[in-house]
Amino acid sequence: MLEILQYPFMIRALLAGGLISVILGWLGTFVVTKKMSFIGDGVAHASLAGIALAILLGWAPIPTAMVLSVFIAAGIYFLEKKTNLSGDMAIAIIFTMGMALGVVMLHFYSGYQPELISYLFGNILAVSWTDLKAILAGGIIILGFLAIFNHRILFATFDPIGAHLSGKKPGLYDLLLYIATAVSIILSIKLVGMVLVSALLVIPSAISRLFATSFKKFIIIAVIASFLIVVLGLIVSYYLDLPSGATIILFGGLMLLLSYLGKSIINKARA
Amino acid sequence: MNKDFLKIENLSYKFNGVSAFEDVSFSIAKGDIVAIIGPNGSGKTTLLKTIIGLYEPHSGSILIDGQTPKIGKHLIGYVPQKFEFDRLIPITVREFMDLERCGQKKHSGPNITKALAEVGLKDSEHKKLGALSGGEFQRMMIARALLHEKDLLIFDEPSTGIDISGEKTIYDLIRTINEKRGTTCLIVSHELNIVNKYAKTVVCLNKRMVCFGRPEQVINPETLKNLYGIGAGLYHSHK
Numbered sequence: 001m002l003e004i005l006q007y008p009f010m011i012r013a014l015l016a017g018g019l020i021s022v023i024l025g026w027l028g029t030f031v032v033t034k035k036m037s038f039i040g041d042g043v044a045h046a047s048l049a050g051i052a053l054a055i056l057l058g059w060a061p062i063p064t065a066m067v068l069s070v071f072i073a074a075g076i077y078f079l080e081k082k083t084n085l086s087g088d089m090a091i092a093i094i095f096t097m098g099m100a101l102g103v104v105m106l107h108f109y110s111g112y113q114p115e116l117i118s119y120l121f122g123n124i125l126a127v128s129w130t131d132l133k134a135i136l137a138g139g140i141i142i143l144g145f146l147a148i149f150n151h152r153i154l155f156a157t158f159d160p161i162g163a164h165l166s167g168k169k170p171g172l173y174d175l176l177l178y179i180a181t182a183v184s185i186i187l188s189i190k191l192v193g194m195v196l197v198s199a200l201l202v203i204p205s206a207i208s209r210l211f212a213t214s215f216k217k218f219i220i221i222a223v224i225a226s227f228l229i230v231v232l233g234l235i236v237s238y239y240l241d242l243p244s245g246a247t248i249i250l251f252g253g254l255m256l257l258l259s260y261l262g263k264s265i266i267n268k269a270r271a
Numbered sequence: 272m273n274k275d276f277l278k279i280e281n282l283s284y285k286f287n288g289v290s291a292f293e294d295v296s297f298s299i300a301k302g303d304i305v306a307i308i309g310p311n312g313s314g315k316t317t318l319l320k321t322i323i324g325l326y327e328p329h330s331g332s333i334l335i336d337g338q339t340p341k342i343g344k345h346l347i348g349y350v351p352q353k354f355e356f357d358r359l360i361p362i363t364v365r366e367f368m369d370l371e372r373c374g375q376k377k378h379s380g381p382n383i384t385k386a387l388a389e390v391g392l393k394d395s396e397h398k399k400l401g402a403l404s405g406g407e408f409q410r411m412m413i414a415r416a417l418l419h420e421k422d423l424l425i426f427d428e429p430s431t432g433i434d435i436s437g438e439k440t441i442y443d444l445i446r447t448i449n450e451k452r453g454t455t456c457l458i459v460s461h462e463l464n465i466v467n468k469y470a471k472t473v474v475c476l477n478k479r480m481v482c483f484g485r486p487e488q489v490i491n492p493e494t495l496k497n498l499y500g501i502g503a504g505l506y507h508s509h510k
Contacts, residue, residue, distance in 0.1 A: 161325065215363070
């Protein structure tokens with residue numbers, strides 16, 4: 001087991017994955033409560049525009065995509081709140097626009113871009129020390145935001161009219177939740193890939209919802225499930241020499257299936 | 272007694288240029304139970320949402336205890352017709368009631384227990400919100416308003432989807448709170464018998480204000496014909 005810790009790339013992947021899993025597990029509880037599961041997919045795919053722009057101009061892809069993700073999140077928010085478009089319509093529009101823009105930009109890049117596949121499907125080897133620093137810095141800020149504003153985000157998410165009446169500005173917390181989700185998705189892209197990352201927002205909450213008896217426990221169980229999915233998925237991907245992103249997501253799917261089975265056995269035993 | 276606890280003057284609101292209601296003016300005294308009646312599409316729910324500050328009026332003014340909705344909205348407890356949420360989300364009654372304090376230790380456990388007991392939900396604080404029936408949910412919403420000591424309770428058709436006994440329980444509760452605490456209540460209702468039995472004042476709305484007064488003055492065949500366009504009345508009128 002300790003053998004994998006001899007490799008710096010594995011240490012970087014586990015550190016990045018551990019932090020990201022906690023954040024996505026926590027954020028996922030709000031995203032699922034708000035019925036916005038599609039936002040992870042939308043932001044991740046739209047971020048192709050940022051990755052493509054960075055590749056084309058020779059900039060660092062993750063910071064570029066992070067800045068763009070803030071605009072993507074704000075774009076979804078304003079389309080949803082200021083027009084008569086529903087949340088899923090707003091996400092679908094931004095999702096496809098971002099991807100289309102990315103594909104057009106990559107059309108102008110001459111030459112093979114091997115790193116692009118890493119962004120699409122994740123690569124355990126692709127997390128550099130610079131990436132790790134960006135993930136730690138961004139991750140700690142988002143964790144701090146969640147820790148400080150957890151109650152307000154829940155109030156705005158669950159009962160926006162009640163939050164409005166008590167002067168808690170639900171719109172502001174919605175926007176901040178969208179931005180935090182978008183930035184977290186970008187932080188996870190190198191490890192899990194933009195095609196797969198949204199599953200990490202949804203699967204831990206789906207597992208947690210089966211067992212939690214309060215919202216506090218919903219968050220705690222989702223965070224633990226997310227951590228186990230990412231860290232064990234990474235270890236399995238190392239030993240079986242499989243792509244990290246796909247292995248993590250498949251491992252999550254397996255955990256969800258086992259959770260459903262476990263829950264039905266518990267229910268039958270109680271009946 | 273503050274006779275203008277809720278004061279609405281020449282209030283109008285338009286949806287995409289189409290009038291939802293216009294030139295509505297009335298005042299509610301502190302401690303009153305006021306029912307707003309009117310046909311579907313008459314602007315009742317839009318008027319409530321304008322009062323609570325969700326919609327910006329096209330013209331006119333609203334004062335809640337002398338304050339604009341932007342400042343005075345914290346005085347309001349709102350019980351919507353239907354609270355939309357995923358019933359599988361595991362949030363407890365206690366957590367929901369505590370949302371407003373946002374992590375501050377203002378309300379301790381006994382206050383929540385007491386507020387729930389007051390509405391007949393004594394042992395429900397650890398129940399999941401999704402496990403409550405329609406009637407229990409509405410009572411829990413009232414308990415939350417009591418917990419946070421709201422001065423004005425606004426109900427949008429509080430008995431929608433609730434059986435007759437649940438309906439009676441809710442309206443009896445509204446009356447008890449009004450009598451015991453002096454809380455002002457504003458209710459949108461379609462049930463003329465209920466309005467006649469529980470309201471002290473009635474506002475008739477059909478885009479414009481058609482009538483305003485005590486139930487016995489307002490609920491009569493002539494006014495109801497003006498309001499609904501057809502003959503309507505009470506099945507019985509015993510208070």
